[in-house]
Amino acid sequence: MTTARDDILNRIRRANGGIDRKNAPTSHPVPARALGDHAVLVGRFIDMAREAAAGISRVNHRSDIPMAISAFLAAENLAGEIRISPDPRLETLPWESAPDLSVSAGRARADDPVSVTPAFAGIAETGTLMVHSGPDTPNTLHFLPETHIALLSTEAIVGGYEDAWARLRARFERLPRSVTLITGPSRSSDIERKVQIGVHGPRRLHIVLIDGEEI
Amino acid sequence: MRSTSDRFPENAARALGDPTLRAALSRLQQDTRVGRPAILDRLPEFNAIRDAASDIRTHGLDHLDVHLEIFERNVQENGGHVHWCRTGDDACAAIHEICRARGAKLIVKGKSMVSEEIALNDYLLAQDLEVVETDLGEYILQLRGETPSHVVMPAIHLTQDGVSQTFRDHHDDLDAGRDLDEARNLTDEARDKLRGKFLAADIGITGANFLVAETGTAVIVTNEGNGDLTQTLPPVHIVLASIEKIIPTITDALSLIRVLARSATGQEITCYTTFATGPRRDGDLDGPEEFHVVLLDNGRADLLGGEFRDILRCIRCGACQSVCPVYGAIGGHAYGWVYGGPIGAVLTPAFIGLEGARDLPEASSLCGACADVCPVKIPIPDLLRRWRRRSHGQKLSPPRARWGLALWAWFASRPELYRPAARIAMAILHWAGGRQGRLHRLPFARGWTVSRDFPAPEGGTFMDQWRAK
Amino acid sequence: MTPVSTHPASPTVGLFVTCLVDLFRPSVGFASVALLEAAGCRIVVPPAQTCCGQPAYNAGASETAAELARNVIVSFENCDYVVAPSGSCAAMIRLHYPRLFRDDPQMKFRADAVSRKCWELVSFLVDEMHFEGLLNDFDGDVTYHDGCSGLRELGIRDQPRDLMGKIAGLDLRELSAPDVCCGFGGAFCVKYPQISQAMADNKIDDITATGADTVLAGDLGCLMQIAGRLQRRGSPVRVRHIAEVLAGMTDHPAIGETKES
Ligand code: SF4
Numbered sequence: 001m002t003t004a005r006d007d008i009l010n011r012i013r014r015a016n017g018g019i020d021r022k023n024a025p026t027s028h029p030v031p032a033r034a035l036g037d038h039a040v041l042v043g044r045f046i047d048m049a050r051e052a053a054a055g056i057s058r059v060n061h062r063s064d065i066p067m068a069i070s071a072f073l074a075a076e077n078l079a080g081e082i083r084i085s086p087d088p089r090l091e092t093l094p095w096e097s098a099p100d101l102s103v104s105a106g107r108a109r110a111d112d113p114v115s116v117t118p119a120f121a122g123i124a125e126t127g128t129l130m131v132h133s134g135p136d137t138p139n140t141l142h143f144l145p146e147t148h149i150a151l152l153s154t155e156a157i158v159g160g161y162e163d164a165w166a167r168l169r170a171r172f173e174r175l176p177r178s179v180t181l182i183t184g185p186s187r188s189s190d191i192e193r194k195v196q197i198g199v200h201g202p203r204r205l206h207i208v209l210i211d212g213e214e215i
Numbered sequence: 216m217r218s219t220s221d222r223f224p225e226n227a228a229r230a231l232g233d234p235t236l237r238a239a240l241s242r243l244q245q246d247t248r249v250g251r252p253a254i255l256d257r258l259p260e261f262n263a264i265r266d267a268a269s270d271i272r273t274h275g276l277d278h279l280d281v282h283l284e285i286f287e288r289n290v291q292e293n294g295g296h297v298h299w300c301r302t303g304d305d306a307c308a309a310i311h312e313i314c315r316a317r318g319a320k321l322i323v324k325g326k327s328m329v330s331e332e333i334a335l336n337d338y339l340l341a342q343d344l345e346v347v348e349t350d351l352g353e354y355i356l357q358l359r360g361e362t363p364s365h366v367v368m369p370a371i372h373l374t375q376d377g378v379s380q381t382f383r384d385h386h387d388d389l390d391a392g393r394d395l396d397e398a399r400n401l402t403d404e405a406r407d408k409l410r411g412k413f414l415a416a417d418i419g420i421t422g423a424n425f426l427v428a429e430t431g432t433a434v435i436v437t438n439e440g441n442g443d444l445t446q447t448l449p450p451v452h453i454v455l456a457s458i459e460k461i462i463p464t465i466t467d468a469l470s471l472i473r474v475l476a477r478s479a480t481g482q483e484i485t486c487y488t489t490f491a492t493g494p495r496r497d498g499d500l501d502g503p504e505e506f507h508v509v510l511l512d513n514g515r516a517d518l519l520g521g522e523f524r525d526i527l528r529c530i531r532c533g534a535c536q537s538v539c540p541v542y543g544a545i546g547g548h549a550y551g552w553v554y555g556g557p558i559g560a561v562l563t564p565a566f567i568g569l570e571g572a573r574d575l576p577e578a579s580s581l582c583g584a585c586a587d588v589c590p591v592k593i594p595i596p597d598l599l600r601r602w603r604r605r606s607h608g609q610k611l612s613p614p615r616a617r618w619g620l621a622l623w624a625w626f627a628s629r630p631e632l633y634r635p636a637a638r639i640a641m642a643i644l645h646w647a648g649g650r651q652g653r654l655h656r657l658p659f660a661r662g663w664t665v666s667r668d669f670p671a672p673e674g675g676t677f678m679d680q681w682r683a684k
Numbered sequence: 685m686t687p688v689s690t691h692p693a694s695p696t697v698g699l700f701v702t703c704l705v706d707l708f709r710p711s712v713g714f715a716s717v718a719l720l721e722a723a724g725c726r727i728v729v730p731p732a733q734t735c736c737g738q739p740a741y742n743a744g745a746s747e748t749a750a751e752l753a754r755n756v757i758v759s760f761e762n763c764d765y766v767v768a769p770s771g772s773c774a775a776m777i778r779l780h781y782p783r784l785f786r787d788d789p790q791m792k793f794r795a796d797a798v799s800r801k802c803w804e805l806v807s808f809l810v811d812e813m814h815f816e817g818l819l820n821d822f823d824g825d826v827t828y829h830d831g832c833s834g835l836r837e838l839g840i841r842d843q844p845r846d847l848m849g850k851i852a853g854l855d856l857r858e859l860s861a862p863d864v865c866c867g868f869g870g871a872f873c874v875k876y877p878q879i880s881q882a883m884a885d886n887k888i889d890d891i892t893a894t895g896a897d898t899v900l901a902g903d904l905g906c907l908m909q910i911a912g913r914l915q916r917r918g919s920p921v922r923v924r925h926i927a928e929v930l931a932g933m934t935d936h937p938a939i940g941e942t943k944e945s
Pocket residue numbers: 366528529530531532533534535536558585588589590591592593
């Protein structure tokens with residue numbers, strides 16, 4: 001008896017047998033807006049991310065991150081209870097500089113209101129963040145809490161999607177289990193085409209941009 | 216899914232008589248008219264990327280067998296499982312078996328048109344499993360017992376009032392005083408209801424927008440984040456996808472992503488585009504323990520070998536639906552099966568047989584708006600003509616129409632008979648048009664005069680007058 | 685496929701009058717002749733022409749369509765150009781004729797030749813003859829509907845607007861959706877009259893909203909659909925083929941009207 005697999009593959013081979021198989025496309029055009037020098041791309045990233053309803057604060061040093069988070073949460077009238085990625089870069093931030101924050105690290109739990117994660121890259125083309133799963137960056141933190149705060153170094157801002165993937169390939173030998181391009185907070189327009197920000201994923205996406213310094 | 220495509224004329228008549236539906240559809244068409252050019256204006260390279268997108272899909276199909284095997288190997292190497300299924304029933308059974316092995320009770324689902332195609336929910340519910348749709352639109356439809364009427368905007372046929380009534384009818388614990396007059400509140404109500412389901416679910420089922428061969432990755436795009444919760448929280452993630460979703464590389468996916476959301480919803484990109492490769496890795500604190508890909512054929516390998524091959528390039532963006540004036544008049548349900556609009560008019564006869572869907576390829580003015588917007592350049596009007604050719608060849612069209620056409624052709628290919636006959640016919644019509652110059656009723660052309668006057672001929676044919684000059 | 689671009693100073697144009705113009709509105713044929721002559725063409729009207737075969741082609745009756753196409757090909761082979769006052773018939777000849785003879789290399793060759801020299805009237809005048817208009821005038825507010833085949837299959841959009849812009853007194857008020865189908869679609873409009881009516885109503889609402897007193901288009905099929913529905917709804921808006929206005933031949937009654945009506 002032929003298996004379903006063989007049957008399907010055989011029928012595909014038969015269907016493709018007589019045809020003149022087209023070669024892989026030689027080019028994948030990249031939009032001009034994904035190109036430009038770094039300063040231009042940083043500006044474009046900020047504009048596009050804001051357009052997608054993400055918030056942005058800029059800091060000069062990684063040591064300023066806790067204060068920036070604290071200020072953002074206060075401005076939004078949110079409690080200072082944050083769940084951070086168990087990533088050494090985040091765990092070593094000077095959290096004591098923002099005493100109103102209560103910080104714990106790990107995967108997201110059902111009622112964690114705010115997550116703080118690193119973003120692997122920022123993509124200027126559409127103001128998009130690239131995040132990925134891993135022991136230091138549990139994926140639930142990107143989707144479950146109502147507020148997601150992403151930390152991004154301007155050094156990690158690139159032009160187009162391809163550039164972010166190139167960085168990812170350079171960094172990891174094996175593709176992380178899950179890679180997500182995040183553009184703004186979650187939304188739906190399923191009811192009468194009216195855009196509602198905040199559905200199952202985060203209601204708020206806030207990006208803390210660190211100028212010229214790694215997270 | 217059971218089809219009512221054989222009752223298309225009745226379905227369409229009902230839709231045309233539904234003012235709520237008409238209002239919803241005209242809002243969609245209006246938004247599309249404004250939104251599409253606005254978003255494309257910002258991407259001058261759109262047409263070049265669209266050409267590449269079309270080539271990527273063509274290349275993928277031309278080498279589908281090769282890429283499927285590469286995909287399978289990569290999924291397995293990453294610790295996932297691939298289930299090959301010839302039919303919808305096979306796919307339902309494969310999914311049920313995965314659930315059974317886990318002793319699963321609760322399943323959350325992301326949006327998947329393929330699951331509609333194979334009636335997966337009905338199958339699983341019949342096995343005493345609880346299945347919950349998590350896309351907001353799909354969730355509303357599940358409560359109402361309806362099917363999607365658009366491939367990316369499933370509940371486009373509903374109004375806000377309709378949705379709030381649905382929640383009042385189905386959410387037993389709903390406080391009578393709760394204000395559901397705003398779309399915002401409705402969204403929150405659904406979010407609250409579904410949170411618990413995500414957290415308690417044993418299995419998450421998603422579709423896939425693309426399957427990437429080189430990495431064994433399933434790509435899904437969503438706006439709501441439901442797809443990501445579905446594939447991250449439950450211990451098992453099942454991807455249900457049809458075989459033609461295969462593309463060779465991640466780079467190919469990126470080109471397709473550039474045209475997908477712009478065509479589908481007029482966004483630059485959706486909020487979430489996730490590339491999922493296998494189950495949770497060593498050291499991971501979250502993510503599914505099992506990763507399954509259920510690969511469905513359901514007739515596609517056969518389509519590949521025939522004159523409808525081009526339709527397999529489709530990336531289900533729904534642009535052809537949003538722009539189609541026929542869809543805009545009657546909506547998706549009138550088409551009577553899973554896929555409405557132009558894409559449905561091509562696919563439905565292939566899936567359920569031309570006899571039961573004969574009207575669908577006919578019910579088009581062949582205006583070509585669909586082909587104009589299709590991001591993978593599927594020549595939809597040509598494909599519709601191919602179905603018409605089959606209908607004609609199999610004598611499925613009504614005898615009266617066939618006879619009318621034959622009679623016309625008989626005369627038209629005999630100018631020496633055509634001219635005098637035309638002269639007489641036009642003289643009669645001209646006379647019948649009388650002082651008004653038009654006819655309100657024409658016994659042999661009721662199809663015209665039910666809703667239109669018939670402009671009478673000016674009198675005398677051009678050919679006669681030209682000769683007389 | 686790009687049509688031939690070099691032409692004799694005074695080319696011989698075979699007028700493919702189209703069955704609807706022949707039968708229902710001969711004046712459009714005469715307007716076409718006047719325009720083509722003014723642009724420097726010599727006109728012949730092959731007497732054996734009838735229908736381009738599109739109704740059969742779109743009904744899936746390819747053999748019948750091929751039979752009718754053969755008649756057109758044979759009748760027009762000797763002309764420098766084939767010109768039709770219809771985007772839909774011209775697109776049939778230009779794009780679809782070659783496909784009808786895939787299995788008949790000899791006819792395919794002849795179909796290709798005719799296909800290459802086939803044009804829709806207004807685009808022919810502008811793109812090929814560089815016609816500047818007749819310097820005539822027209823007193824009225826008009827709006828213009830883009831027929832689907834002409835627009836999407838032949839790329840006709842600016843040409844009619846160019847020539848309308850040269851007519852003194854003509855005030856063009858664009859539709860909000862000039863490129864959306866009017867619901868004619870050949871046999872579609874009688875097979876699915878209610879859907880067709882809904883589409884016509886959208887078009888007519890759009891026409892009415894412009895406040896124009898005359899609606900123009902380049903295809904008699906669309907025009908009969910639009911006129912039929914406008915008049916059933918009791919609208920006074922007049923309906924004419926664009927060639928009539930371009931040729932300054934608007935003394936005779938508009939479509940679906942008489943001198944008395
Ligand atoms: S046929 Fe083209 S436009 Fe229609 S859904 Fe498929 S990809 Fe989109």
